[in-house]
Amino acid sequence: MRDTIKISGQALCVIMVSTALAFAVNALRPLPLSLVMPFPPEYRCSTIPLSGLPMKVELALTMFGRSDVVFVDARPSRAFEKGHIEKARNIPYSFLDPIGEEAIRPLKRYKAVIIYCNRKDAQVSMSMAGELPEEGVAGVTYLDGGFLEWVKAGGKYVGEKPDQYD
């Protein structure tokens, strides 16, 4: 028992000294690393482009209804069920999880894939639009302004319309 306490104490001491050293050295660096990581996408896999290309709502409205165009809702299922662009597919996107092959395969049939979310900065749809071409999906863009701008511009939707950005 005494041995266990002694070993644990020594281990704790090593951790504390290492942590102190680590933060001290980091603070002395010419460009210290921030303690909290900024939001992706700049820290995504290096093989993935930083972001996808934007598409203006006006242009997206002209493409709506075409058989070779699909709208993808990148928000969580609950938000999608509440209201979404008409005929849109829901593929919830998270930075932590790779997009499943079963979700990607059907998108390869389309010439244009327009991804949207409902964030003002479009971070979610922009990241997803950057990742999908790496998986072999062609013509991927993200909707500039997201779901809110789509509704404001008179685009068709199902369920509730959003009052503001998420």
Added chain:
Amino acid sequence: MTSRSSLLSHPVFILCLRVALGLVFILASIDKIQNPDEFAKAIANYRLLPYEFIHGIAIVLPWIEVVTGSLLLLGIWTRANALLTSAMLLVFIFAIGQALWRHLDISCGCFTAAPGADKMTRWTLYWDIIWLSWGILLLLFGRDVYSLFQILTKKRT
């Protein structure tokens, strides 16, 4: 059984394990200490942790590796450092195992911080399991024999 156990706890065998494991951890930490931003990307690619914690880990983990590795090499607090290396290796095994299971095509960030370096394979996992077995043996049988303290004390007497 007794002879096997005495071989595993033989001071020379334990010394070899201690030095080898210490060197592994020191070598693994050098590039990560020099390039913490690259190491942060390698951690992020595992898609396992909330991004808020990634920089903190990228800053601290290589230093824990280098300090434990150096202390193992010098034979100071051998069992405590064996405990730490074993705990770290358990975490690495879990992280690598889940990445392989999820078919993530990423670099392990073990010896090189760059996320585009050598891709992770099953051998990455096997090596960590081998090193974990060394750590466990050191935890069970490790004594500060042939340590810096012992060498200095002998010289004085």
